[in-house]
Amino acid sequence: MLFRVIVSPQNIQKVRLDPVPDSVDGLKLELKSKLQLKDSFDLQYEDEDFRDFCNLTCLADLPKDKVTLKVLFTCPDTLSDSSLDTTILGESSSPSTSSPSIHSELSAARSQPWPTTFPIPVFTYDVELRLRQGNEAFRKDGTLLSIPRDIKIEILEKLAENIYSYKAYPGNEEIESVAAALIEKHPCLKEPSSTSGWYGWKISLKFKMGNYRQKLRDAGCQELKVNSERRGLGETRGKGNKVKKPRRCETNFLPDLPQGKDRESLEKEREQMAVEMMKRTPDITFVDAAMSSTYSLRRQEVVDEEPPVSQMKIRWPAIFTERQISKEFTRLVSKDLSKSFLEGLDGHLSKLIQLFRSKRYEDIPEMTSILESLDKNILTA
Structure with missing residues (x-):
């Protein structure tokens, strides 16, 4: 049977299953494997009678030959070991029996690397209405949309916000991928004088990202503020003119402290974690939560102070274990270390x-x- 699977508006795939699983759960497992879906989801099918999507509860409801399915992702009930979502542990005086209240969510953390196809966000209602009408006119007779300045500014600002959720300093190819994705979703925005149709959007996005970074820098964003230091000014006198930017693969280079936390509270968690690591059998759950919660504090030390390895071993003993090396890699680049290594080895x-x-x-x-x-x-x- 041939399936048209709508994972997202930008990701629609054709899947052929022969034979077809005998249950809805079996169908989910097959699609999860073939489409490499990680999160749990429900399925809807396009009903021939109502011409609309209905929840799939029985495979007998599906048409015989060709089926259109829609994937609806659901919130996971439990968190995996590598998850950077919020984990709250019970309060206790002894971390080995019951860990203190630790929020392992990273403030403004990025959990995904740069996507293969950039997802264009949904704009405000009036902008989406104009774009919808413009796309319909373009499909009819190829008419391009004349965009007022305020709408173009709103589109660029929304795109800059989404780009920053993946990278603070996107490269040239990444900016191009965003501009190309915008034109693909909204062909009415093509530029008649451009060969690619999106070159002007690319240039505008570059300038808009610079303005957006300046706005966040003025607001006190640590990740961007670290690059504003100038030689011999104020507290930075004698530090030199080091430019500290994330490498291409890094997604969480220098996150701000988690909301509701300060350096003093995170330092206490670090001390508890260091004491726990002195035990013969440390509490792995507590150490995982503490290392995730204090990631922003640790990155500020590494980037700003550049401490020697000997000092890091004293302050952060857990980071030198195999388990935490893998988890720290995931926090920094949003990828699984062992999987990335094996995939590279296969090449x-x-x-x-x-x-x-x-x-x-x-x-x-x-x-x-x-x-x-x-x-x-x-x-x-």
């Missing part, structure tokens, strides 16, 4: 096999067995 597999063969491992039976197994896997793949 170099063929060259690694050639390297191993050139070293002549005939005298090592284990290596010979591994190479033979890899050859079989490659042939059957």
Whole structure:
């Protein structure tokens, strides 16, 4: 059976299932695997009688050959270990038995890397109304929409806000992807004098991002304020003219302190965590929550003070464990460390096999067995 699956307005996929699962839950598992969906969701199908979407509770309600499904994501009941969502633990004087109230949510934290296709946000009602009418006119006779200055400013400001939710300093290619996604969703905004149709939008977005960063910097955003230091001015005298920006892969370079927290309260949590790590068997749940909650404090130390490794081992002993290295990587770049490593390793597999063969491992039976197994896997793949 052929399925048209609407994951989002910008993500519509065609999926063929043969045979079709015999239950709604089985269908969900198949779609979750094929579309690589991580969060839990419900399904709706396009009903032929009502010409509208209805909740899918029985597979017998589906049409025979072709079906249009809509994915509706639901809030997860529980949080995974790598989640950066809010976790509140019970209060107690002993962290090993019951951890203190720790909010592991990162203030203004980014939980997703830059998307493959940038999701264009929904604008205000009047702007969406004009864009809808403009898109209809464009599909009829190719008429382009003449945009008033106030509407263009509102579109750029909304896009800048969404861009910042992924990156504070997007690169040239990323700005281009946003401009291209805007024109793809709203073709009436194309520029007649531009070959691509979005070059002017790209330039406008670059300037708007600069203005948006300045606005946040004036409001006291630490992530952007750290780059406003000038040589020999006030408290920064003697620090030099270091420009501290996130690298391309970093999503949470220098977040602000969590709402309702200050350096003093986070320092107390750090001290409790350091004491817990001295135990033979530390409370992993407490350490995970404390490390997540104090991430902003730790990043400010690393970026602003640049402490030596010996000092970091004393103040943050948990960061040198395998578990917390992986979690800190997830907090910084919003990716799973082991998965990223294995995917990168797979990309170099063929060259690694050639390297191993050139070293002549005939005298090592284990290596010979591994190479033979890899050859079989490659042939059957």
